[in-house]
Amino acid sequence: MTDYWLSKLFFDLQSPANAAEYRGGRAKVLARYPELKPELRAAALADDVEVLAPHVNPYLLRYYFQVVGMPDKEFIGRLRALKPQSLKTEALKSGAAHG
Amino acid sequence: MAKLVGVFAASHGPLMARDWHILPSAPKERLDTAFRELGRRLADARPDVLILVSPDHWVNFFINNLPSVCIGVGETHDGPPEPFMKDFQRTLPGEPGLAMHIVKTALAQDFEPSISHRLTLDHGFCIPLLRMGLARLPRVIPMVVNDLEPPMPSIRRCLAWGRLLAQAVASYPGDLRVAIMATGGLSHSIGEPTMGDIDEPFDHGCIEAFRDGHDAKVIEILERGLAATGNGGHEVRNWVVAHGAAGSRGFELVDYLPVPEVYVGCAFAAWRVAESLQEAA
Numbered sequence: 001m002t003d004y005w006l007s008k009l010f011f012d013l014q015s016p017a018n019a020a021e022y023r024g025g026r027a028k029v030l031a032r033y034p035e036l037k038p039e040l041r042a043a044a045l046a047d048d049v050e051v052l053a054p055h056v057n058p059y060l061l062r063y064y065f066q067v068v069g070m071p072d073k074e075f076i077g078r079l080r081a082l083k084p085q086s087l088k089t090e091a092l093k094s095g096a097a098h099g
Numbered sequence: 100m101a102k103l104v105g106v107f108a109a110s111h112g113p114l115m116a117r118d119w120h121i122l123p124s125a126p127k128e129r130l131d132t133a134f135r136e137l138g139r140r141l142a143d144a145r146p147d148v149l150i151l152v153s154p155d156h157w158v159n160f161f162i163n164n165l166p167s168v169c170i171g172v173g174e175t176h177d178g179p180p181e182p183f184m185k186d187f188q189r190t191l192p193g194e195p196g197l198a199m200h201i202v203k204t205a206l207a208q209d210f211e212p213s214i215s216h217r218l219t220l221d222h223g224f225c226i227p228l229l230r231m232g233l234a235r236l237p238r239v240i241p242m243v244v245n246d247l248e249p250p251m252p253s254i255r256r257c258l259a260w261g262r263l264l265a266q267a268v269a270s271y272p273g274d275l276r277v278a279i280m281a282t283g284g285l286s287h288s289i290g291e292p293t294m295g296d297i298d299e300p301f302d303h304g305c306i307e308a309f310r311d312g313h314d315a316k317v318i319e320i321l322e323r324g325l326a327a328t329g330n331g332g333h334e335v336r337n338w339v340v341a342h343g344a345a346g347s348r349g350f351e352l353v354d355y356l357p358v359p360e361v362y363v364g365c366a367f368a369a370w371r372v373a374e375s376l377q378e379a380a
Contacts (some may be wrong), residue, residue: 004162012162035152057162057247059330062290
């Protein structure tokens with residue numbers, strides 16, 4: 001299920017200035033998102049792909065791990081280890097269209 | 100009256116810009132040749148205006164405001180914000196007259212697009228423009244199609260949007276030559292367990308359906324295929340808009356090559372454009 005504040009954090013980190021600040025100290029930036037759920041805050045601090053992936057658009061997930069400096073090879077490896085049913089992308093494959 | 104003079108499509112993976120300098124020579128040369136061939140054909144069509152159909156990669160829109168379709172009606176649009184596109188031009192001239200005519204034509208036919216008077220055109224819009232090597236960039240009308248976050252417009256609706264674009268161009272009183280460029284696809288997978296995979300059977304199915312030109316086949320292939328392929332495949336919706344605008348007369352594939360280094364099944368095409376609206380109907 002989409003988490004608004006996690007998505008908002010990842011969206012905001014597309015700004016180079018925000019990204020640089022986040023890389024310099026995640027806690028200070030995360031403090032600006034008081035409504036972010038504690039388990040997702042912890043997952044962001046821990047680079048926990050498995051916990052984060054079900055709650056955010058996959059493109060934003062990729063942006064985030066680029067921002068924190070995870071090489072694509074490692075990111076892809078972590079994605080491949082996930083259980084498909086735990087992913088947000090599965091919702092996309094089932095009933096994505098509207099008129 | 101305005102005239103539709105060309106309909107094209109090209110893939111647009113960001114690594115085609117960010118990692119261009121480190122791509123292996125063989126795929127890089129083929130990509131370069133394909134982009135430049137599209138650029139040559141586009142230049143030969145001498146468009147005054149280019150309608151660009153692309154997703155927005157979380158640049159203009161977020162989940163607090165996420166249109167299915169947005170038409171850029173502004174006099175000016177901003178260039179790509181991505182650092183790897185910093186050498187591309189910072190602003191692009193728009194075409195408000197035709198853009199607003201498209202919007203009004205759409206509303207008159209019970210379509211409800213969002214509009215923007217100033218869009219930022221990310222790599223999806225601009226990589227084909229960068230790589231085609233155009234000596235002169237036409238004025239642009241961006242059309243954002245939500246290909247990234249469900250729920251997305253149906254394939255049938257994208258086809259209808261293409262028909263509507265052609266109708267709007269044909270009914271515009273200005274003396275303009277208009278081309279359409281759809282960007283994105285074919286198969287790729289971003290931020291999901293299949294990231295990096297290229298679904299060649301899906302790609303070849305799309306190519307065959309667009310080449311044959313039968314709407315029912317395009318719809319069937321995509322409604323079935325998109326449920327199983329990687330999330331980037333949803334950008335083929337933009338190709339469906341182009342297919343509809345061209346009157347479903349089939350296309351010429353300029354090239355197709357799966358390029359693992361950019362994670363994309365890369366395709367480049369030019370449609371045969373219907374001579375009249377009656378032919379397109």
